[in-house]
Amino acid sequence: MIRKANLNDAMGIFILDSTTFTDSLGLTFINNDLRENSMAHYYVCELDNKIVGYIAAWISDNTSILNFAVKEEYRNQGIGQQLFNALLNDRVGLMTLEVRESNLAAIRFYERNGFCKELVRKNYYSNGENAYLMVRR
Numbered sequence: 001m002i003r004k005a006n007l008n009d010a011m012g013i014f015i016l017d018s019t020t021f022t023d024s025l026g027l028t029f030i031n032n033d034l035r036e037n038s039m040a041h042y043y044v045c046e047l048d049n050k051i052v053g054y055i056a057a058w059i060s061d062n063t064s065i066l067n068f069a070v071k072e073e074y075r076n077q078g079i080g081q082q083l084f085n086a087l088l089n090d091r092v093g094l095m096t097l098e099v100r101e102s103n104l105a106a107i108r109f110y111e112r113n114g115f116c117k118e119l120v121r122k123n124y125y126s127n128g129e130n131a132y133l134m135v136r137r
Contacts, residue, residue: 002082005042005054007034012051020069023126025056025077032085043086045070045079055083059090071094075105080101084113098124102118 003015010031014120016026025033033040039060053070058061064088069078095112098121099106115134124131 001047002043002045002079002086005034005044006088007031009042009044009051009054010034011043012046013054013056013128015052016051016071017067018071021067030056033102033108040091041087045074045083047074047109050133053079053083057087057092057095059092062096063087063092065095066098080109095132095136097134099134100125101130101132107132107134110136 010027012090013030014024014027017030030042033041035055037058039058040056041059042054044051054072055068056066058066066081068083070083095115096114097110099110101120113136115136117132118135119133121131121133123129
């Protein structure tokens with residue numbers, strides 16, 4: 001069910017990404033990351049040959065979570081936690097991410113997994129919404 005993503009997964013990740021987020025990573029970005037970026041670590045949850053969840057991160061000395069999504073009808077079934085745990089198995093250190101102030105479910109998930117709000121990034125998203133920078137040490 002949970003596995004490391006490969007280049008064949010780019011379109012499925014993009015479809016989920018673009019239907020979940022206003023500010024999508026974009027297909028070109030995802031393709032390039034999977035193909036050329038040694039820091040990129042993507043995991044997917046696949047059910048019935050469809051990607052229903054993914055997590056994308058860059059891992060170097062620190063880890064930056066780029067995007068993380070589970071298709072709406074599959075939420076609250078533990079898929080997000082399994083994807084996050086797969087990333088943790090990559091021996092990540094300090095982790096950072098940005099999350100919309102209004103995304104209370106995601107904020108609660110991150111806090112349960114050891115993240116703390118560090119600061120507010122004003123007007124971070126294209127619609128002017130603020131983001132919390134969250135950190136897990």
